Amino acid sequence: MKKKPELLAPAGDLERLKIALLYGADAVYIGGPNLNLRANAINFTIDEIKEGVSFAHSLNKKVYVTVNILLHNEELDIIDNYLKELEECNIDAIIVSDPIIVKEALSKTKLQVHLSTQASTTNIETCKFFKEQNVSRIVLARECTKEEIKDIIDNVDIEIETFIHGAMCAGYSGRCVLSNFLTNRDANRGGCSQICRWDFDLLNEDGLEIKGDKPFTFCSKDLSLLRYLPDMIDMGISSFKIEGRMRSVYYIATVVSIYRKAIDEYCNNKDSYTYNKEYEKILRQCANRDSVPQFFNGVYDYTCSYYNGREEISNQDFLGIVINYDGYNKIATIEQRNYFKTGDTVEFFGPNHDTITYKINEIYDENNDIIDIVRHPKQIIKMKVENELEKYDMMRIKVVDKTKKM
Amino acid sequence: MSKLLVVPSNIDEINKTKSLCDGYIIGIDGMSIGTNMLIRDLSILKSINDKDIFISLNKNMHNSDLDKLESILIELNNYNIKGVLYYDIAVMNIYRRHSFNYELVWNQEHAVTNYNTINYWYDFGVNYAYLSSDITEDEIVTISKKCKSKLIINVFGYLPMFVSKRHIVKNYLGYFNLCDSSKINYISKEGKKYPIVDNDLGTICYSNNILNGLESYVNVKASYYVLNSFNIEANKFIEVLKIFKKSNKKNFQECNNEIYSLFSNIDSGFLNKKTIYKVKK
Numbered sequence: 001m002k003k004k005p006e007l008l009a010p011a012g013d014l015e016r017l018k019i020a021l022l023y024g025a026d027a028v029y030i031g032g033p034n035l036n037l038r039a040n041a042i043n044f045t046i047d048e049i050k051e052g053v054s055f056a057h058s059l060n061k062k063v064y065v066t067v068n069i070l071l072h073n074e075e076l077d078i079i080d081n082y083l084k085e086l087e088e089c090n091i092d093a094i095i096v097s098d099p100i101i102v103k104e105a106l107s108k109t110k111l112q113v114h115l116s117t118q119a120s121t122t123n124i125e126t127c128k129f130f131k132e133q134n135v136s137r138i139v140l141a142r143e144c145t146k147e148e149i150k151d152i153i154d155n156v157d158i159e160i161e162t163f164i165h166g167a168m169c170a171g172y173s174g175r176c177v178l179s180n181f182l183t184n185r186d187a188n189r190g191g192c193s194q195i196c197r198w199d200f201d202l203l204n205e206d207g208l209e210i211k212g213d214k215p216f217t218f219c220s221k222d223l224s225l226l227r228y229l230p231d232m233i234d235m236g237i238s239s240f241k242i243e244g245r246m247r248s249v250y251y252i253a254t255v256v257s258i259y260r261k262a263i264d265e266y267c268n269n270k271d272s273y274t275y276n277k278e279y280e281k282i283l284r285q286c287a288n289r290d291s292v293p294q295f296f297n298g299v300y301d302y303t304c305s306y307y308n309g310r311e312e313i314s315n316q317d318f319l320g321i322v323i324n325y326d327g328y329n330k331i332a333t334i335e336q337r338n339y340f341k342t343g344d345t346v347e348f349f350g351p352n353h354d355t356i357t358y359k360i361n362e363i364y365d366e367n368n369d370i371i372d373i374v375r376h377p378k379q380i381i382k383m384k385v386e387n388e389l390e391k392y393d394m395m396r397i398k399v400v401d402k403t404k405k406m
Numbered sequence: 407m408s409k410l411l412v413v414p415s416n417i418d419e420i421n422k423t424k425s426l427c428d429g430y431i432i433g434i435d436g437m438s439i440g441t442n443m444l445i446r447d448l449s450i451l452k453s454i455n456d457k458d459i460f461i462s463l464n465k466n467m468h469n470s471d472l473d474k475l476e477s478i479l480i481e482l483n484n485y486n487i488k489g490v491l492y493y494d495i496a497v498m499n500i501y502r503r504h505s506f507n508y509e510l511v512w513n514q515e516h517a518v519t520n521y522n523t524i525n526y527w528y529d530f531g532v533n534y535a536y537l538s539s540d541i542t543e544d545e546i547v548t549i550s551k552k553c554k555s556k557l558i559i560n561v562f563g564y565l566p567m568f569v570s571k572r573h574i575v576k577n578y579l580g581y582f583n584l585c586d587s588s589k590i591n592y593i594s595k596e597g598k599k600y601p602i603v604d605n606d607l608g609t610i611c612y613s614n615n616i617l618n619g620l621e622s623y624v625n626v627k628a629s630y631y632v633l634n635s636f637n638i639e640a641n642k643f644i645e646v647l648k649i650f651k652k653s654n655k656k657n658f659q660e661c662n663n664e665i666y667s668l669f670s671n672i673d674s675g676f677l678n679k680k681t682i683y684k685v686k687k
Contacts, residue, residue: 039683069683071520072541073548100523122468125496143466143571151469171609172466175493175569177516180540180681181613182595188516188540191683200595202578205588207599212582216593218574295571302577 002236004267008064008161009256010245013042016252017052017063022392023253023351024260027062028052029095031245034082035075036066037118038245039190049089062092066245067105068116070174070188071098083109093136097174102133112136114161118173118188122148127156137161139241142168142223145298150235159238164225165255165283166243168294168304170196170218178218196220214307221306224291226259226280230266230273250318250337253394254286257351285317319346322393323380332389336379340395342372348385350393357398358385408623409458410650413563413634415442420454422640426647429458429488431632434478437471438462440566440610442636448478451485458488458630464513465607466571467494476500483507489534502531509533511558515566516540521552528554534629539565539617543677546626556629561619562646562665563634564601565675568611575604590637599671601637612636617675618665623650624658642668 009025011017020028030052031043044052049065056063065086069075079101086094087109094111096102097118105111114137115121115130122141130138137159140149144162153160169176177187178195185191199215210216223243225232232240240263242255258279266273284291292304316338324333340346342363348356364382365371374381409428414420420430420443432451433441441462445451451459461482467475475496482490483506491513492498501510511534512518512527524535536558537546550557575591578584592599598614616638623631633650635643645668653661666672 070517071523073520073545073552076520076522098517098523100520100526103526120466121495122466123472123494123496124469125467125472125499126494129495129499141466144468148469170572170574171568171570174517175466175515175566177540177567178611180516180676181565181567184679184681186540186681186683188519189681189683191681198595200593200600202575203592203594203599204586205590205592207592209594210579210584210586210591212578212584214582216578218568218570220572300572302581304572305574305577305581307578307581 002234003238005233005237005263006062006239007256007259007263008239008241009252010242010247011052011252012038012245012247013044014048014052016247016249018055019249019392020252020256021056021059021061023256025061025242025256027064027092027239028056029064029066029241029245032065032067032082032086034067034078035069035071035101037068037188037190037192038066041246046085046089049086049091053090053092057090064093064095064114065089065091066095066116067101068095068097068118069190070118071100072189076100079104080108083111087111095139099133102130102135106134114139117141117163120172120174124152124155127152127158127160131156131158137238139163141173143172143295146228146231146235146296147298149237153236160236161239161241162232162237163223163243164229164232164240164259165291166223166247168220168223170220212307217305217307219306219308220294221304222287222289222291223294224280224283225293225296226262226283227275228293228296229259229262230270233263233266248318249321250394250396251286253349253392254282254396257349258283317397318394319397320374320381320395322348322350322389322391322395324391325385325389325393327388330384330386330388331382332385333380333382334395336374336376336381339373339375341374345398346395347398348387348389348393348395350390352390353387353393356385356387356389358387408628409630410647411458411460411558411630411632412647413442413632413636415635415640417443417450419443419635419640419643422644423647424454424457426644426651427457427633429460429630430454431460431462431491433462433464436606437465437475437478439465439569439607440636442634448481448485451487455486459486460489460491460511461487462491462513463497464491464493467496472496472500479506480504491536498527498530498532511536512555515569519545521549524549524553524555534558536632540676540681542680543622543626546622546677550627557627558630558632559619559622559626559628560617561623561631561633561650563617563632563638564612564636565617566610567600567613569608570610571608573604574609574611575602613675614671615675616669616672618662618672619674619677620650620653620658620662620665621674622677624653624655
């Protein structure tokens, strides 16, 4: 078996960075104040990057910063200073798509450089070129098949990172500017307005509508490669990337913890490893979108397309996050994220214990008054929970009960 | 001297436009996307060797394409072509192992947006940069002053705004059991129609409006100005070529009006409209 791969998680802010690392990610990728493809996200300040790096390094884990926009003239002047600022943050690498940033970073700083998936690298020749330029890792395009990834690993001595889970672009990264044309927001500079998820009418060459039961869309199902994890580990992929810097703490905690368990179970005992369908179920419910292996197994037909008529239901599995646990009195203090009430059966999960099923008997508000229903966003409540919990543990709907609730 | 390059739809169009342009961009079957005329037999290039010929090899190359790609690059050296347009870096990496007679054109549609990155590729022997159509004329002017490469600029035609390996149209038809054999489909939203083509290599979707970059043609210095005949009526395309051919700074307004009078869905794209990437809170 090849080296155990890195599990790389997204983090939109410091809280999610900590959650991702505590729940088992080996590294996180984040956006800094400039030049990243989530221009409208909160993103990290330089001070927050430093704090995040300090936290990660204390756990012997890593932080990568995306600097992955395609530059226009006006951004050229800020690159050098920005790269130096990032270098001073002691980050572990930057993730880049514009080759001029590769050159500037490697010639003027000591930063490690990873080539972003935004560069849509799909072949051995391109990998060889960027290896020559001293890029230390390449994030392959999501269009690569299992065989293509293996060929690249076998023929180019460079770290390869691939996506294992999350949303998919409909087009080749870098070659979609639907957002520019339809909303004037620059997709390759962080302004993507996800036009691929819009509905359109499809017309034939005579201008007549071709109408299916649901509207035409570019939209793809999500990616999930949980089932292929053993293959991917055996191929020697260096890093498994989870998509989603805009995702919630609950999503991050759930997805990271599932992949952490699966990777460890396979690497710790390959012979006895069996695919856990419960993991798949939890991942599916967490994202609330269908997921498939996409290009990995070479199938990218209509089974990968997502025709839902924009009827996505927001995920309400996440009920709360533990912000404190009083071990002496066995009282958990919880910040509410979705409606729950006395009598509900819920689950607690966390990075350091198995999932705990728990029936809610009594709920107290901050004044220690008994309440029956927790309906207010971020409401602080307390509950007696016999099993020991920890800060950052999550409370969710009991997975098998979800269908009943909906 | 400014030269007009045409992206023709077929050989007939080449014959009809020979006196109106200086060269052509032609694709090779299985290797080019968004290039209207695809050839298999390269010998056809001999019949137009009095023109500047650029071959577009602009698909995203996968490992299985690499041997064929190298063969084509080698074979192209037997023809009198001016250059090869590429999207994938694999083309450039193979090119630099050989010493071909033709030059390379960096043609990463939406990535050719600043002079420093153009100069980066120039240092690897890429002598031409085909500028993105998502940048403003001011940005083009700055690039033209600060880059070492020769420039190619789009000045007329529908602009590609989406390329996918997926068969987006065929998938939809297949999923809902619909039949349609259109060569070009359209997607429509809020009264705007966007051409979309789903072929063997995947899907490409174009702008709803035709780019009219006559202003850039008369104001910005470049080696070549590209006019694409995709989805344009043949007679109108020839009219447009004639207008470009006769235009200059003095008669610009008159020529520009003539072009606008030919089409209802035409504008100057992003030449005078800067894209934003940070939405104001």
